[in-house]
Amino acid sequence: MKRLVLLSTLLAGSLLTNAQEINGGPVNVPQADVIDGVYMTEHIPTKRMIPYEFVREADVVWSHRVWRMIDMREKMNHPIYLPFDYHTPSGQYVRNTSRWSLWTIMRHHIINGDLKVFSPYNPYQFDMLDGDQFKYPIVPEAGKNYYTDSLFRDKVFYYLGKLGAQSDVPLTNEFGDPIEITLPDGTITFKYPPADTMWIDSEQIVQYRLKEDWFFDKERSVLDVRILGIAPVVYREEVSPTGGKTITGMDEKFWLYFPHCRYILANYFVYNDKNDAQWQSFDDLFWQRRFTSTIYRESNVFDREIDSYKTGIDALMESEKITEEIRNFEHDVWNF
Numbered sequence: 043m044k045r046l047v048l049l050s051t052l053l054a055g056s057l058l059t060n061a062q063e064i065n066g067g068p069v070n071v072p073q074a075d076v077i078d079g080v081y082m083t084e085h086i087p088t089k090r091m092i093p094y095e096f097v098r099e100a101d102v103v104w105s106h107r108v109w110r111m112i113d114m115r116e117k118m119n120h121p122i123y124l125p126f127d128y129h130t131p132s133g134q135y136v137r138n139t140s141r142w143s144l145w146t147i148m149r150h151h152i153i154n155g156d157l158k159v160f161s162p163y164n165p166y167q168f169d170m171l172d173g174d175q176f177k178y179p180i181v182p183e184a185g186k187n188y189y190t191d192s193l194f195r196d197k198v199f200y201y202l203g204k205l206g207a208q209s210d211v212p213l214t215n216e217f218g219d220p221i222e223i224t225l226p227d228g229t230i231t232f233k234y235p236p237a238d239t240m241w242i243d244s245e246q247i248v249q250y251r252l253k254e255d256w257f258f259d260k261e262r263s264v265l266d267v268r269i270l271g272i273a274p275v276v277y278r279e280e281v282s283p284t285g286g287k288t289i290t291g292m293d294e295k296f297w298l299y300f301p302h303c304r305y306i307l308a309n310y311f312v313y314n315d316k317n318d319a320q321w322q323s324f325d326d327l328f329w330q331r332r333f334t335s336t337i338y339r340e341s342n343v344f345d346r347e348i349d350s351y352k353t354g355i356d357a358l359m360e361s362e363k364i365t366e367e368i369r370n371f372e373h374d375v376w377n378f
Contacts, residue, residue: 068140068311083311086323091308094268094301097259105257106368109174109339109347111275112250118334121313121327126245135241141311144324145244145274148298149202151306155187159198160297162273173297174253174271180296201296203241242276242295249275251294252335256368258375265372269300269328300328337361 069087070078114123125138127146137146151157159180162173180201182194189195224230253271258264278291307324314321327333336358339347352360 068138068142070140083321086311086321087309089308089323091304091325092329095259095262095266097257097266098261101259101261102257103260104371105255107253107255107341108337108364108368110252110254110335111338112252112333112335114248114250116334118332122250122324122333123244123247124313126243128243128245129241141313141321143244144250145242145247147306147310147324148274148303149242152198152202153188155182155191155194156306157298158302159201160271160299161201162294162296171294173294174251174273176271176297176299246276247274248277249292251275251338252300253297258371265368265375267331271297272300272303273297337364340364 070083072078112119112122114120122144124143125141127135127137127143127149129135142150148157152159160173160176161178161180162171163178164170164172165178180194180197182188182191186194188198251273252269254267254269256265256267259266273294273296275292275294277289278293279287280290281287304325307328308326310324311321312324312327322330338349338357338361348357348360
């Protein structure tokens, strides 16, 4: 019996160490001699990513590229969206203790320097939105992260949050007088407190956009799909002089190369409302297509999105038409 207890303690300690080294996310072994449950959930926190099958160009006889949007309002997509992380008024960052949302995972590993962020636009020409081509990476210096690389911190913060309004009340000295500073041109002004940092929280993510390729591999005789990129989307808001907010559109914050993300997503839990003993990883969720989505763009001669020529229900019907064409291709392959 003592050997059994000792072995269980050693395994728990090993799981705690390995899981924290892999992702730093929640595990059910808070201490080496404590298990928050009946058994150790060691499969997901320590499992390895399943590699893609190798595909030769000569074996691909047909392919089609599409872009999808995953709406966070859809009930089936809530395991991606929830639970929320948030910042308290004092600036404290609060996360769930047992599992994280997809945004929480992204934010955590971008700050740690584990994920390469790709800007959605050309940093030298802001009117060119081509970030899904992964041409404009934003990375820290080797071995550094958000906290240790000031240049990376200044660049990447634009994609993770924004600065609040500047206070109009200047700082004062010990005598209560406003502190004055002299600008390089000789102008004298007052010193104001730094603007508040306003991070993007998971509740503000309204969509995720996917870029993926469907292809038929004659070597394996299968119609397969590969997700190439993923982008979080938030509402674009304008603030009126009275303080009211008006939604004017949507913004892609950044793109991530999905094959890079898989190494991280394979070790984070996704909630299963049917069975707590069968939680899977985020990588399993995307591999098994356990989400609902709508195609908003396909590769076409005009290089345009669906909403540029269809609106409302017609746009949804066009999306279903594209999906049906892909299904029909697979069906026709096996229709002798």
